[in-house]
Amino acid sequence: MIEIKNVVKTFNSGGKGLEALKGISLHIKPGEIFGIIGLSGAGKSTLLRTINRLGEPDSGEIRLGGTDVTKLAPVELRNLRKKVGMIFQHFNLLSSRTVSGNVAFALEVGKWPKRDIPRRVAEMLELVGLSDKADSYPSELSGGQKQRVGIARALANKPSVLLSDEATSALDPKTTQSILALLEDINRKMGITVVLVTHEMGVIRQICHRVAVLEAGRVVEQGRVRDIFMKPRSRTARELLSHLPRMSYDADKLPKEPGKPVVSFSFNGGTADQPIISRAIKTTGAEINILSGEIDNLPASKVGSLTVQLSGTQEEIAGALSYIRSQNVETEVIWNG
Amino acid sequence: MGDLTGLVGLLAAPTLETLYMVFFSTLFATVLGFPLGIILVVTEKGGILENEYVYRVLDGVVNVLRSFPFIILMIVLFPLSRLVVGTTIGTTASIVPLAIAAAPFVARVVESALKEVDHGLVEAAVSMGSSPKEIIFKVLVPEALPSLVLGQTLTVINIIGYSAMAGAIGGGGLGDLAVRYGFHRFQTDVLIAAVIVIIVMVQMIQGAGNALARRVSH
Numbered sequence: 001m002i003e004i005k006n007v008v009k010t011f012n013s014g015g016k017g018l019e020a021l022k023g024i025s026l027h028i029k030p031g032e033i034f035g036i037i038g039l040s041g042a043g044k045s046t047l048l049r050t051i052n053r054l055g056e057p058d059s060g061e062i063r064l065g066g067t068d069v070t071k072l073a074p075v076e077l078r079n080l081r082k083k084v085g086m087i088f089q090h091f092n093l094l095s096s097r098t099v100s101g102n103v104a105f106a107l108e109v110g111k112w113p114k115r116d117i118p119r120r121v122a123e124m125l126e127l128v129g130l131s132d133k134a135d136s137y138p139s140e141l142s143g144g145q146k147q148r149v150g151i152a153r154a155l156a157n158k159p160s161v162l163l164s165d166e167a168t169s170a171l172d173p174k175t176t177q178s179i180l181a182l183l184e185d186i187n188r189k190m191g192i193t194v195v196l197v198t199h200e201m202g203v204i205r206q207i208c209h210r211v212a213v214l215e216a217g218r219v220v221e222q223g224r225v226r227d228i229f230m231k232p233r234s235r236t237a238r239e240l241l242s243h244l245p246r247m248s249y250d251a252d253k254l255p256k257e258p259g260k261p262v263v264s265f266s267f268n269g270g271t272a273d274q275p276i277i278s279r280a281i282k283t284t285g286a287e288i289n290i291l292s293g294e295i296d297n298l299p300a301s302k303v304g305s306l307t308v309q310l311s312g313t314q315e316e317i318a319g320a321l322s323y324i325r326s327q328n329v330e331t332e333v334i335w336n337g
Numbered sequence: 338m339g340d341l342t343g344l345v346g347l348l349a350a351p352t353l354e355t356l357y358m359v360f361f362s363t364l365f366a367t368v369l370g371f372p373l374g375i376i377l378v379v380t381e382k383g384g385i386l387e388n389e390y391v392y393r394v395l396d397g398v399v400n401v402l403r404s405f406p407f408i409i410l411m412i413v414l415f416p417l418s419r420l421v422v423g424t425t426i427g428t429t430a431s432i433v434p435l436a437i438a439a440a441p442f443v444a445r446v447v448e449s450a451l452k453e454v455d456h457g458l459v460e461a462a463v464s465m466g467s468s469p470k471e472i473i474f475k476v477l478v479p480e481a482l483p484s485l486v487l488g489q490t491l492t493v494i495n496i497i498g499y500s501a502m503a504g505a506i507g508g509g510g511l512g513d514l515a516v517r518y519g520f521h522r523f524q525t526d527v528l529i530a531a532v533i534v535i536i537v538m539v540q541m542i543q544g545a546g547n548a549l550a551r552r553v554s555h
Contacts, residue, residue: 052464081466092461095555096479105475109467137555157465 001030001193002161007050007060009043020046021057022217028210030160033187033194035204035225038214038236044197047214048163051195052084053077065160082110085154085192089166091146093138099125099149100134106156124152128182144175151182155192162186164196168203180207201240205229205296213237226303229296230266231330254291254335260311261336262291263321265329267304276327277306286312286320307334344530347514352534354428355510358500361432363493366439373399373440374447375473385459385469399441407438407499411506431500431508439496446488450481483554490546494539501535511535 009021020043028034038044049055051062053069062069064080072080093102103121112120125131128148138146147167154162164183168176184207187194196208204211204225212222213234220234232238254262267276281288293306310317325331373395379385380392405413411434415425418433454477462476478485504512511531519528 054460054464078466078468081464084464086461086464088457088461090457092455092457094458094476094480096482096553105462106465108475109462109465109471139555153465163464 002028003063005061007057009057020217030193031191032209033207035208035211036197037204042214043217044214045165048165048197052081082157083159084161085159086163087150087154087167089169091150095138098135102149103152103156106153110157124156128152143171147179161193258337260309262309262334264332264334265306267329271328280320280323284316284319286310286316351511351514355500358428359496362435362496365436366443369440370443371447373444377448378451385472399444402441407502410438426507428509431503435499443492450484450488451477454480483550486550493542
């Protein structure tokens, strides 16, 4: 669907070039919600903007369903943009137009016949649950409502891709939830591919299927969301995960008793539902004391993590660990003294 | 001191002349200045039709025209006035220099009003596939409408001031009246009356401009 190959972009600021994107390659599948996450300045928005060429890449290839976006002439590019919706952090609604007028704008640009516009506007407002605000001006709306107008406008021309540039970053947590739920709903119902830029791991966890982590203009890791949540490899991913309200363990508060190693288990998919711990206790005789744990429901699967303290003889402990590993559970010894 | 009816009779014709000059000068200044302002905005660095050459030439022309003191510009433009209206003296003739003096002012007013429009709106419009024409007329101009109205109010008031000066070198209107009676014949009451009419005019236009600007902003 979207194929990004070796995209490079340099900004010129004060005579010296700032390399914002240093050769980025990504493959985004049709119908998926793909997250791009990174700290500020990592280049995530810059990358997103190259997809519809709001920002021109210096080199590289961006294929959107077969067409190389970077080679399009102005008129072709405008036609392509009608099929790529975009929503923004600050909504960017026209203050001179009502809610209806803002959605109609997209349709006017999309060259819809005049008489079809009111019907399509009503349809879109219904989709985002704002039918009663049709005649309000943006200045009379809350942030969440403004973003709903943004979504209605972005989808009016029936795009196959929706680009979301920090669309929930200016919203409070509750509104963020409702906007994400709406995006997920739209993705499921319409099969639209969503590429979403954010700096919040919570957003990725809630709706993304796959994610790429950007660090200083490079993709430092990418893959399924649950894999990155379970085993973040990059510093950025670990740092961003640490901001999530829940953590599987707090390193300072772990009990440190000789001969009683502290181990963290990561379960995924099928293993999260199995009584693996109790079986390990029964078959090896080791004692397993649970320190903390959580199970997350991700869009595609369940992911759990558990931090435990093992006690018993050395054989019992080693036996319990090898049994648990054999059940496809990732184990990490956090402390052993 | 002349009686009141005499004063009113004396003021009536010059007031109409001033209104006539101001109206048509504003109209022609806008016709010239509005597109110029738009071109300045879209061709400037980072604009939707960025073109350094066009921008620098027009920017220079605007600056040069605005540097001329109006009274000098009028004299410089005598040949043009003669070419367009056939004479250099009179109310109609002074519309030519007035319009040309005010056009670069209108251009700057339009330029600064459109520049105030949040760049995010332009970006959103671009992302939807809008053409430059659609961005100008469906985004920039409607979004800048309140500032444009206030800017035009400023233009009209400036033209009223210039028109008084035009009167001094044979353009007619209230300025001409004030100079002829108040200055040359020492009839201070006529001078004061002419100034009062101009003040009232300015107040009304500013009031109307403010009210209109409020109506068009949401």
